[in-house]
Amino acid sequence: MSYEKELTAAKKAVSLAAHLSQGVQKTLLQSEVWTKSNKTPVTAADYGSQAVVSIVLQRELKPVTLSLVAEEDTEDLRKKGSEVFLEDITKLVRDTLASDESYADSPITTQDVLNAIDCGNSQGGSSGCHWVLDPIDGTRGFVRGEQYAVGLALLVEGKVVLGVMACPNLPLSSEVVERDDKSCQDNVGCLFYATTGSGAYVQPLNGNSPPQEVKVSSNENLEEAKFLESYHMPIPLHSSIAKKLGITALPIRIDSQAKYAAVSRGDAEMYLRFTLVGYREWIWDHAAGSIITTEAGGVVCDSEGAPLDFSKGKRLDHKRGIIVTTKKLKPLILKAVRESMEEENLHV
Ligand SMILES: Nc1ncnc2c1ncn2[C@@H]1O[C@H](COP(=O)(O)O)[C@@H](OP(=O)(O)O)[C@H]1O
């Protein structure tokens, strides 16, 4: 199956959501960053992006009933005191949709926005079709004016078959950098996408340049390899794995699934994600990125080498640690992971 209709709808939804987020990021004030009950940040862009993607998918894929597993919910937006925030989000959604010819005359109310966000409350699972959305992945990076992503994927019978990811601040061609160089922001903004068995592609987020296929690095010289990790939480185990592999460069720390995109197009050879013991990963933090990397010829696996299982609901169920790399480097990295974990008395 080619998923042509779904891919067109997903690219349109993600591009519009990215457009919304770019506008918000330019003028965001610290006072506009809210904190969720799990102590992580959220902004009007997270809610607005989720509403836009939900509305666009519903309209483009009619009459199919949408099952959407998405990060945000409306609990805080329905509380007293959130009225102005909700109005602001509604205006953002309305203006964003109006920027697309086909939706120019869409009246959007606050109730429409709440319903659209609530549509993302599906639980996913191993049967049927479910869309998986991270409306702003890397909210912390977004708030700092740095890297973030809008990630959307389609699960069919528990497998990711399609992924679209916008990285509005990622340079189009140059190598990924830890901090944005404010002097060269012209050529930034990438839209990555992949469908199962058809390769992975990137095109500029703004403009009409044709897509280009992306491939992971062919570099096997670990001394020259680059590796990525999360910005918000440096993990000591990553350094011992890298040292064992003979990687000399320091890790590049960036937010969001832009790390998957960077491995997919060969900017780096490895992305390690050994989060704190007991933390269970959300599927929306990995679904789009993982298919883009695997379709670019890469590998995404846990510390035992097993592929990630997206069929268990909203959380991944895997052995501690996620490794994103090339097929050639996978065995070497798994060996280094095993040895480092044994040395540090960490059990897989
Ligand atoms: N302490 C923390 N701070 C921020 N995000 C955390 C976190 N612990 C786990 N996460 C998850 O890690 C994601 C960010 O990953 P990364 O570190 O690669 O940028 C977050 O996605 P969101 O930003 O969409 O909430 C969130 O789901």
Ligand SMILES: [Mg+2]
């Ligand atoms: Mg979040």
Ligand SMILES: [Mg+2]
């Ligand atoms: Mg996320």
Ligand SMILES: [Mg+2]
């Ligand atoms: Mg998010």
